[in-house]
Amino acid sequence: PPTNSQMEGNCVLRRGNCRAKGGSPGFKVAILGAAGGIGQPLVMLMKMNPLVSVLHLYDVVNTPGVTSDISHMDTGAVVRGFLGKEQLEDALTGMDLVIIPAGVPRKPGMTRDDLFNINAGIVKTLCEGISKCCPKAIVNLISNPVNSTVPIAAEVFKKAGIYDPRRLLGVTMLDVVRANTFVAEVLGLDPREVDVPVVGGHAGVTILPLLSQVKPPCSFTTKETEYLTSRIQNGGTEVVEAKAGAGSATLSMAYAAVKFADACLRGLRGDAGVVECAFVSSQVTELPFFATRVRLGRSGVEEIYPLGPLNEYERAGLEKAKKELAESIEKGISFARK
Numbered sequence: 001p002p003t004n005s006q007m008e009g010n011c012v013l014r015r016g017n018c019r020a021k022g023g024s025p026g027f028k029v030a031i032l033g034a035a036g037g038i039g040q041p042l043v044m045l046m047k048m049n050p051l052v053s054v055l056h057l058y059d060v061v062n063t064p065g066v067t068s069d070i071s072h073m074d075t076g077a078v079v080r081g082f083l084g085k086e087q088l089e090d091a092l093t094g095m096d097l098v099i100i101p102a103g104v105p106r107k108p109g110m111t112r113d114d115l116f117n118i119n120a121g122i123v124k125t126l127c128e129g130i131s132k133c134c135p136k137a138i139v140n141l142i143s144n145p146v147n148s149t150v151p152i153a154a155e156v157f158k159k160a161g162i163y164d165p166r167r168l169l170g171v172t173m174l175d176v177v178r179a180n181t182f183v184a185e186v187l188g189l190d191p192r193e194v195d196v197p198v199v200g201g202h203a204g205v206t207i208l209p210l211l212s213q214v215k216p217p218c219s220f221t222t223k224e225t226e227y228l229t230s231r232i233q234n235g236g237t238e239v240v241e242a243k244a245g246a247g248s249a250t251l252s253m254a255y256a257a258v259k260f261a262d263a264c265l266r267g268l269r270g271d272a273g274v275v276e277c278a279f280v281s282s283q284v285t286e287l288p289f290f291a292t293r294v295r296l297g298r299s300g301v302e303e304i305y306p307l308g309p310l311n312e313y314e315r316a317g318l319e320k321a322k323k324e325l326a327e328s329i330e331k332g333i334s335f336a337r338k
């Protein structure tokens with residue numbers, strides 16, 4: 001495989017290393033699964049993020065091409081590519097934030113849980129690398145089923161003795177992005193003005209939009225509530241079916257991943273009041289993991305917000321969500337402990 005320096009850029013006449021000028025020093029970010037459907041647009045958007053000074057692209061295929069391509073963008077971040085397991089440690093060393101969209105996506109007719117057998121092993125291996133090479137990094141886990149892969153990651157980190165629940169976040173941002181969009185469509189608002197908390201987990205009925213807490217404050221008819229809840233819960237399947245075998249959401253997911261990663265980096269920088277939904281270790285319910293609004297700071301998750309007042313429809317949804325979530329969490333934990 002090509003060496004790192006070959007993949008870093010082809011300039012053979014350097015007067016010095018390129019350095020991003022001005023502003024804050026920037027953070028080092030690794031993307032694992034960087035050559036995939038989510039990975040590629042995610043890498044492109046992160047290369048445009050002024051908070052990023054170094055961007056490491058890791059995959060088991062095609063990183064040289066993606067790295068070469070992205071490295072021509074005239075933005076500040078220095079890009080380096082890493083290919084295959086033997087380069088995983090170099091990809092991870094010194095990173096502040098690791099984003100993981102590695103693994104297979106759904107095809108029509110599949111649930112996220114059907115991906116478990118392949119993706120569980122991938123996530124385990126990658127998290128072992130993180131334990132060894134950047135144990136203090138914030139981890140944004142995108143690989144599905146998130147409801148199980150986050151518990152797997154936690155077990156791997158515990159085993160390595162480096163687990164800090166504040167630094168492990170399952171990415172449920174796409175559910176929020178979809179909820180904002182679909183609610184704005186119904187209300188006839190600009191989606192940028194709408195904020196819908198989505199709690200629970202990231203699969204089917206575990207995705208629980210709290211329509212009673214939408215900002216700006218508004219109310220929905222029963223028909224609207226049922227339509228919106230169902231569309232938000234099945235947004236991923238809508239894309240999987242439209243793509244007809246060519247994968248699942250990649251572009252909207254890359255957008256959501258960057259929105260979330262940017263919030264994590266602003267938290268790391270020390271910005272006040274950075275609040276997003278994420279699937280994290282939590283005591284909000286009796287389950288060990290749950291997605292709610294969290295405040296992000298220098299240590300990662302610094303505060304977990306309670307669910308707030310739920311209406312009857314949401315309380316019933318919560319019971320369904322918890323039942324499925326409990327099984328998915330247990331499945332992840334027992335896989336990792338095997």
Ligand code: NAI
Pocket residue numbers: 032033034035036037038039058059060061101102103104105106115119122125126141142143144145146171172173174175202247248249250253
């Ligand atoms: P994809 O198949 O297009 O890309 C996955 C990439 O991961 C490929 O480039 C592949 O080579 C790479 N990969 C496989 N094994 C690897 C390993 N051991 N180490 C590093 N890289 C490895 O899939 P896509 O569409 O990018 O989806 C990726 C994952 O994200 C899937 O599990 C999918 O279900 C999930 N996803 C999660 C969402 C969320 O909201 N959290 C939304 C959409 C997808």
